[in-house]
Amino acid sequence: MGAMEQCRAGAPAGRRVLVVEDEPLIALALEETLAEHGFLVVASAQTVAIALRHVAVAQFDVALLDLAIGAESVEPVADRLAALGIPFVFATGYGRFALPAAHAARPIVEKPFRTEALIAALVAAARRAAQEA
Known part of the structure; x- marks a missing residue:
């Protein structure tokens, strides 16, 4: 089994990410x-259409x-994730004021990324969702 297969098989809960x-x-x-x-x-997506397919x-x-x-x-993707109860974090270089109004309270990480902030935001989002489930 290659490294990727091992990682897929062993990905702990809360650690599988759509980018x-x-x-x-x-x-x-x-x-x-x-x-x-x-x-x-x-999964990774470079367009909204592909992202929506991955969400499905x-x-x-x-x-x-x-x-x-x-x-x-990316608002249609955020809307769909919110409807499904899947946590997400926005990445932006524009700050919180650029977020869609419906998602203004969602967590963000600023570009350029600081690794610690990115990891902390993803862990916190996944943890909040698990506690709310």
């Missing part, structure tokens, strides 16, 4: 950083959503 990020190099760096901290990126079929515990996916807003 929605339109910049391939940032997505790759996120995957590596998350893996180093015990997370598994089970992928098994993940928490999502990291870049606020702007190219010219698109």
